[in-house]
Amino acid sequence: MKLDILGCYAATPRSLTNPTSQVLTMQNQMFLIDCGEGTQVQLRKNKIKFGKIEHIFISHLHGDHFYGLIGLISTFMLLNREKELHVYGPKGIKEVILLQLKLSKAWTPYPLYFHELTSTQPEKIYENEKLSVETIPLKHRVYTNGFLFKEKQGDRKLLVEEARKYKIDVALFKSLKKGKDVISEEGKLIKNELVTESGDAPKSYAFCSDTVFSEEIIPQLSNIDVLYHESTFLQEQLKLTDPTKHSTAMQAATIAKQANVKQLILGHYSTRYPDIKLFKIEAEQVFPNVLLAEDGKTLEF
Amino acid sequence: MKLDILGCYAATPRSLTNPTSQVLTMQNQMFLIDCGEGTQVQLRKNKIKFGKIEHIFISHLHGDHFYGLIGLISTFMLLNREKELHVYGPKGIKEVILLQLKLSKAWTPYPLYFHELTSTQPEKIYENEKLSVETIPLKHRVYTNGFLFKEKQGDRKLLVEEARKYKIDVALFKSLKKGKDVISEEGKLIKNELVTESGDAPKSYAFCSDTVFSEEIIPQLSNIDVLYHESTFLQEQLKLTDPTKHSTAMQAATIAKQANVKQLILGHYSTRYPDIKLFKIEAEQVFPNVLLAEDGKTLEF
Incomplete structure (x- = not known):
């Protein structure tokens, strides 16, 4: 299981930081999770064979999580992609992508499927022989889902x-x-x-961004291997978490601890902080195994 | 008169090249022309005080000319912009931007005006005491306008x-x-x-991208100071110009010569060419004063 962080900062893209996007490689399949502006360039910079991506999961329709999607879909068009592409995301995602294609008198030469999400309960949205993906309903300013990727028990x-x-x-x-x-x-x-x-223990990965601190997700995350949980703020800015519906590093660590996950990854840092090490220090007060997401970093588990 | 080239390559953004966008500074006003994906990052990298931009001109609704617009509009929102912003572009541009704002439950705290263009004849779309902007109808695969910026004769x-x-x-x-x-x-x-x-002679700048070779635009460009004309291809690929509705460097130079402009700038290079110097060499066979646009280059006239 491998995670390529393409972008892990909140809000607007800047010269050196990118909005949310990451590629999870599980059982030799590549899954793109979120697609902020500039994701296709980050895919190139990180030398990811992005033609192999067949499934894209969009957590919510804030720009820093999906403004790069139409560009990527268009680039697949220019690259004469033939393989199916599946996009999972909140209702509305199909309309906005198709409108942009229509305005440019373009259509995809490859089959493009939208799986629009509306449920506020966890649901299995993808499954094959080796793994499954289910939604993790999150609490943010707009309809938002995290995603839980679970390998199935393999052969003995x-x-x-x-x-x-x-x-x-x-x-x-x-x-x-x-x-x-x-x-x-x-x-x-x-x-x-x-x-x-017995074969290798099946691995699991949960992506939870963006969300306010919510203990409701803990049962679903129980004992998973790796949790990426947003930490937009430090505790110093705790008062900002409710109006913005974001979390602090300490809150992310609290979820990790209560769910008894093996590894926590922090990300979605507000660009107000010049030094992201502070997020790790704060989270480690509550939970020991903390990694910091950084643009361009590859994490293997 | 100053021109900051933010991006000048065709089609998809790559690690080192950007799709079309440029900032024209004329009479102390900044005008953004086209806004491909990543434009806001290019504005930051080139240290342009982009909060000063009040008018954005979009030539056509192909992704490499406008997919960065929604991100820039959103970033102006995050930066608490209060100043008016005017967007000029083909009909449809308002719907696609407002849909994206609606899906993210966002609205701009600043007045955002859309000026949708449908005319196939040149029309004056902006004017103040010091300058005017008119459309240059172009021939491309979708409805497209170039833009002609003309200073007015100043004081004696x-x-x-x-x-x-x-x-x-x-x-x-x-x-x-x-x-x-x-x-x-x-x-x-x-x-x-x-x-x-007499005061300084008024200056003029024309942006013509994307377009197939068309002599119909020559009268409007007659004797202007600076012409940016797309040159997606070299003559070697002449046969591609008709199906794609693009031009070669030699065709751009022919327009420049026939319109008797003072300076030609080439851009919108297909990414198939590893060395853009070939565009200059080809154009100079027809017209002497040729500059190559390059991402991050500032040209002063």
Whole structure:
């Protein structure tokens, strides 16, 4: 599991900082999460093979999270993309993208699907053999969702030497990996656990931005591996969190602690702070495993 | 007259090149012409006091000329702009900007006026005491206008020593600058030309992008000072100009020559060419005074 941070600052793009966008690579699939202005340039600068992206998740329709989407969709057009592209985001996203294409008399040569979200309850919005994605309803000034990516339990690991010892035909190895018991060449029933061990633990990643501090999301985040939680402010500016519906670093850490996640990543910093290290220091007062998102940083888990 | 090139490449923004946008400073007013994705970052990188911009001119609704507009309008909002902002562009521009503001439940705290263009004839769209702006109808795949900025003839220059010699009261100096004859303290009629000389010649700048080669624009460009004319291609790719409705460097130079302009600036280069010097070499075969636009370059005239 790999996370490429393309942008992790709040509000307006500046010379050296970018609004929210990140690429999650899970089970060899690339997922783009949010797409602020300049995302396509950040994808290029970070040498990400962005033609491989098939699913884009947009948390909410504030500009710093989606103004780069129409540009990326247009660039896929210029690059003669043929592969399907799926966009998941709040109701309205389809209208605004299609209006812009219409005004430029353009259409995508590739199938472009919109999955508009309106539910205020968690819902599974994507699933394949290896992973699933569900929404995490957040509390912000406009309708907003976080996204929870969960790998499924993979195959069991075959202990080849053991399997040979029990004289199991190679043709049955696939069944063993799927956890089934098999019959050996000698006609004996071989219990699966004798010749396999459990596979890698499935990983999970939650993206929660933008949101005011809300304990309601904790059950959904319980025991996940990695949580990206916005921390627009430090506690010093706590009074700004309610009117703006944003969180502090300490509040993000509180969610991480109560949900018992393994790793917290902070981001969506207000550009008022010259030194983002302060976010880490503040969060670590509550929760030990804190990483700071930084534009251009790749995190592997 | 000063021109800051923020971006001058066709199609998609890349790590080192930006789509079309430029700031013309004329008579101490700043005009933004086109606004591709990333324009607001380019404004910051080039240290342009962009809060001073009051008029934005959008040539057409292809993404590389206007996808940065909503971001800039939003940033003006975050910066608590109070000053009026006027946007001139093809019909549809108002709908797409207002839809995006509506979806983010935002409104501008400053008055935002849209001047939607539909005419296929040149029309004066802005005028004040010192200059005027008119459209230059262009031929592209969608409805497109260039823009012609013309200074008005300024005041005459007062020859102070001469005026004193003729015993003209200081209170009449303003009338002299306006070209009027005056009566001296001795009661004599003093002809204006005796105590003034003509002021600076008014300057003119035309922005023509995007367009196929079209001699119809030549009369309007006749004898202007500076012409920015798109040159997406070199003559080698001449066959691409008709389907895409773009021009070559040589065609841009032909327009410049036939219109007898003083200076040609080339831009809107296709990103297929690794070396833009070839555009200058090609254009100079037809017209001598050629400058190459480059992102981040400031040109003074």
